[in-house]
């Protein structure tokens with residue numbers, strides 16, 4: 001039977017030869033992900049008959065959502081999680097400052113080609129850029145997974161998006177994601193798998209790819225993925241040799257064995273073709289991700305503050321594109337930059353990006369989610385307008401219901417903080433304004 | 435008795451979890467039902483928490499509950515006494531969270547345009563129908579596996595009833 005990548009991943013995770021869309025299958029995920037919500041999950045877990053986590057080796061816990069803890073209540077929450085981690089012998093635990101869970105499980109080689117991850121976080125499709133299956137689930141389900149190691153899932157229909165060509169300079173996969181969500185709407189892929197394929201994928205860097213699978217959560221997708229290729233393997237080799245030198249080779253061998261590739265002629269529920277060269281900078285306007293406009297039609301909208309970071313756009317390439325714009329410039333507006341992980345922060349420091357950003361007047365925050373969900377560290381005041389590289393601009397998302405959030409690519413965020421209004425990078429770089 | 439009568443709170447399309455239960459409370463508000471209920475729909479309809487009555491239902495458009503995976507977006511409604519959410523469609527994680535927390539979710543696009551806030555409708559679970567203003571609206575039954583979890587009151591009570599005890 002011809003199967004899509006997602007179908008093959010779920011067949012592997014459920015120990016079957018094949019699965020079909022619509023079937024309900026029992027899967028045993030390789031990774032069960034949670035973060036600051038782990039203490040709440042532990043509370044639910046304690047209502048279950050099981051005293052111990054069934055597969056502690058499969059859990060991954062990262063403190064990232066409110067780090068360093070902004071209040072004593074948050075600190076107590078973290079302390080409870082450390083207690084749980086100790087008591088249950090969870091070795092894949094990452095402390096405050098290591099980074100955002102979705103970034104960390106990729107960098108640490110916890111998830112990889114062919115594996116399945118279920119996470120208590122809606123951006124769990126993120127890891128699909130490595131050729132893995134990732135889907136978000138709720139806290140009670142994670143508690144159930146801790147106890148039993150398995151969970152029911154419905155096999156999704158697949159939407160295949162074939163990419164051709166190459167993005168223009170100054171255009172990013174963030175723009176492609178916003179374009180797709182604008183076209184298909186925020187429920188365009190509800191209950192579906194989104195798979196990216198075509199020559200265009202080969203033109204995209206690892207950092208650029210993660211944005212696509214991450215943002216498909218905003219189109220309602222259950223998971224999003226693409227097959228691993230030479231670029232994926234190169235990234236895994238160089239990253240794992242840094243994060244786990246003791247067993248990088250073994251881990252890579254395991255990924256080579258577990259890697260799966262969809263059948264090109266497998267049946268899909270929906271097919272889309274996108275010519276990358278036709279994409280222009282795009283913006284999600286308040287208060288919905290699918291309230292989409294080309295940047296050119298909202299340029300000159302007033303901006304009070306910018307935010308570059310999050311699991312969507314807080315990686316090295318994102319900081320590099322901001323630094324390129326800010327080199328030798330002064331910010332006219334506040335700009336908060338929060339690297340997605342300590343590895344990103346370290347690489348950005350070594351590359352000189354951090355110095356460039358600081359010289360321009362930007363603020364650098366602790367790796368983690370920052371103000372993305374309105375917890376702390378850069379939340380908005382009533383009436384403020386923020387241009388953000390994050391993935392959500394819902395009312396109240398950054399802490400205040402009467403603030404406005406525009407989502408854009410990191411270069412546009414940086415340029416807008418120089419200009420004081422939504423601006424195309426070419427405008428502040430002194431190039432021709434489109 | 436499978437026919438039950440409910441007062442309606444009516445909302446539009448794409449109501450997301452941030453306005454159902456704001457993210458800023460997710461690590462500080464406890465599981466105390468009264469506290470959860472106080473923040474229900476805080477950024478969507480400030481009059482809701484003060485006026486909702488036990489047994490009320492929400493009727494909404496497409497894609498109810500899109501956004502974050504936070505379960506409080508379900509449990510705050512349960513705490514507020516909401517009996518069911520009826521929507522044209524649901525975001526995937528919200529739908530799962532509802533079932534797994536024991537909140538009845540009904541996909542019934544046809545009823546949405548017909549009702550307004552304050553109307554009374556009748557849900558007939560046995561017949562999988564909603565009755566309103568002399569008309570009946572069918573909704574699809576849930577798969578049995580999923581129905582079992584909902585009937586048990588969620589995945590935790592279901593697991594408690596269906597796993598042998600190894601805890602002293």
Ligand code: SF4
Pocket residue numbers: 065100101121123310311312368369372373390391
């Ligand atoms: S950065 Fe934002 S979207 Fe990503 S995991 Fe953190 S809170 Fe969620």
